[in-house]
Amino acid sequence: MRKILFGSLLFGMIVLSACTTQKQSASANQEPAGNSTITEKKWKLIELAGKSIPDKVNNKEPFIQLQENDRRFSASAGCNGLGGTFELKDRNRIRFTPGPSTMMACANMEIEQGLIKALETTDNYTVSGNQLSLNKARMAPLARFRLIESGTTDNALNGTWELNYISGPRIAFEGLYPRKRPTITFNLLQKTASGNSGCNRYNVAFTMDGSSLRFKEPASTKMACEGTGEATFFNTLKTITSYGVTGNTLHLIMGDIAVMRFERK
16 A cells, blocks of 8 residues: 555656646747847848738838837838837737837838738737748738848948938928938948038938937038028938838938938939
């Protein structure tokens, strides 16, 4: 009788130990909040609600990028600059809180609306190889992305960029810059940028940390300029907090809103 009791007790201890080991192993495989598997990378949108997305929408690559340090995201579906915040938890859970966006009207707006809806609905994500899926529960993916292999983010700023959109003023863009559009060229080693404001030549220092970007007070030549284009350009430049590059398009972002857009020259 004692042998039976001892055997039963020993068997129970073995089973309990196995269960504990299994739970610890499963826990070790869970991604903790703040895991960098998906942050500080740029992901190209390739599928929405099971439908393939064109390589470019309105000649721009649709994308999403998640910043680790301040838990903000920036995105585009080929038209407006989208942004907001996100929260990462264990078991690959994620929540997006979209913020305000620019209000341009473009072709293929249904793709942008579908991406916004997917972000508002997503509660978890999965990564398989170089693909990121945003999901709701265990249903089919709401959106699927592919990792953009483009070297370091900093290098993407190289070259000269020409302004083609600026947020805020009620004057039409061509009215602000009737003769010459502003440009900007980055010197990443010296952390300075230079260009033309649409009137005067200028230089400006900046600081960078990942995709965060802040400009200091610009210095410029002193030619008299008509209108408010130069003042609008400089004042907006000083509000910038981050940036994003997709193909040949540069977005300069204030908070969650892309307030300046440039094309590579």
